[in-house]
Amino acid sequence: MKRVLVVYFSQTGQLASIARTLSEPLASAADCEVEYEALTPRKPYPFPWPVFDFLDAFPETVALEPPEIEPLRADPDQRYDLIILAYTVWFLSPAPPITAFLKSGSGRALLSNTPVVTVVGCRNMWLQAQEDMKALLAEAGARHVDHVALTDRGSSLKTLITTPRWMLTGRRDPFWGVFPRAGIDAADIRDSARFGNALLRALRAGTIDSGEPTLRGLGAAPVDDRLIDSERIGKRSFTIWSKLLRRVGPPGTAARRAVLGIYLVFLVTMIATVVPITMTLRALLRPLRQRKISAQKAYFEQPSGSDRSGIHS
Numbered sequence: 001m002k003r004v005l006v007v008y009f010s011q012t013g014q015l016a017s018i019a020r021t022l023s024e025p026l027a028s029a030a031d032c033e034v035e036y037e038a039l040t041p042r043k044p045y046p047f048p049w050p051v052f053d054f055l056d057a058f059p060e061t062v063a064l065e066p067p068e069i070e071p072l073r074a075d076p077d078q079r080y081d082l083i084i085l086a087y088t089v090w091f092l093s094p095a096p097p098i099t100a101f102l103k104s105g106s107g108r109a110l111l112s113n114t115p116v117v118t119v120v121g122c123r124n125m126w127l128q129a130q131e132d133m134k135a136l137l138a139e140a141g142a143r144h145v146d147h148v149a150l151t152d153r154g155s156s157l158k159t160l161i162t163t164p165r166w167m168l169t170g171r172r173d174p175f176w177g178v179f180p181r182a183g184i185d186a187a188d189i190r191d192s193a194r195f196g197n198a199l200l201r202a203l204r205a206g207t208i209d210s211g212e213p214t215l216r217g218l219g220a221a222p223v224d225d226r227l228i229d230s231e232r233i234g235k236r237s238f239t240i241w242s243k244l245l246r247r248v249g250p251p252g253t254a255a256r257r258a259v260l261g262i263y264l265v266f267l268v269t270m271i272a273t274v275v276p277i278t279m280t281l282r283a284l285l286r287p288l289r290q291r292k293i294s295a296q297k298a299y300f301e302q303p304s305g306s307d308r309s310g311i312h313s
């Protein structure tokens with residue numbers, strides 16, 4: 001009997017649905033036992049988000065400061081053949097309850113020396129969060145064997161509107177004839193079962209931890225290389241503002257709200273001016289930087305890659 005633990009945190013249910021669908025082939029196999037660990041923050045995050053609460057969550061999220069979470073159901077002394085760690089991205093960082101799991105004693109006991117597949121489901125910017133994730137997994141002594149990334153199919157420009165609209169109002173329906181439904185396409189969620197099928201085969205064959213990623217050839221982690229620079233710049237800016245805001249005061253205080261107001265103006269100005277200018281410059285310079293961009297894309301797609309040649313075989 002193979003034992004698999006699926007750990008996730010989901011606010012709207014989108015990531016929960018990915019975690020369930022992807023692991024379904026394992027859960028329905030007679031020789032595999034799957035346990036689900038839905039992380040619960042002690043102090044729930046609101047949904048839909050009041051705009052200031054949304055912004056106020058960013059300094060601690062980026063600083064990877066763990067919130068309190070309810071005790072895990074899983075026994076930390078239990079050994080699993082595989083842990084699937086499914087997470088969403090908040091402000092280019094792992095969502096806080098996942099950070100809390102990765103930094104907790106029981107989370108680390110579970111992860112230590114165990115093969116881990118990371119699964120991210122977000123708008124489209126997960127590269128910097130995955131860098132945090134890899135560092136936290138290494139600190140926990142986990143063996144990171146594969147990575148899956150599911151993102152919104154909408155263009156960056158459109159999802160810059162549809163995702164905050166969804167988060168701040170709860171509405172994710174298409175609107176004005178031009179903006180698509182917010183979130184990950186239902187077909188992409190459905191198709192994520194292919195990863196579970198491959199993981200089941202690898203568990204049975206004993207190859208899950210062979211050093212050769214199981215999910216290669218399945219289009220597991222495609223990187224949009226146009227976002228690499230924006231993410232790097234964004235993460236740097238978030239880190240600076242996170243330190244500043246944390247110095248101003250704890251979440252919810254008046255002083256912090258005042259600085260968050262300034263930050264909001266800064267952010268909107270940056271998005272409206274600097275981002276289009278740098279994107280245009282980078283598009284113009286792209287032919288000269290092609291080799292570097294390809295190398296970066298290959299780096300961020302590790303370990304599972306974006307090749308899809310194995311999907312129909």
Ligand SMILES: Cc1cc2nc3c(=O)[nH]c(=O)nc-3n(C[C@H](O)[C@H](O)[C@H](O)COP(=O)(O)O)c2cc1C
Nearest residue numbers: 010011012014015088089090091092122123124125
């Ligand atoms: C506070 C907050 C910040 C977010 N920041 C990002 C981000 O930096 N990059 C991104 O691609 N998606 C971002 N998202 C979208 C989430 O990754 C995710 O797609 C969405 O919250 C739905 O996930 P759920 O399953 O938890 O409901 C953010 C969402 C929230 C609530």
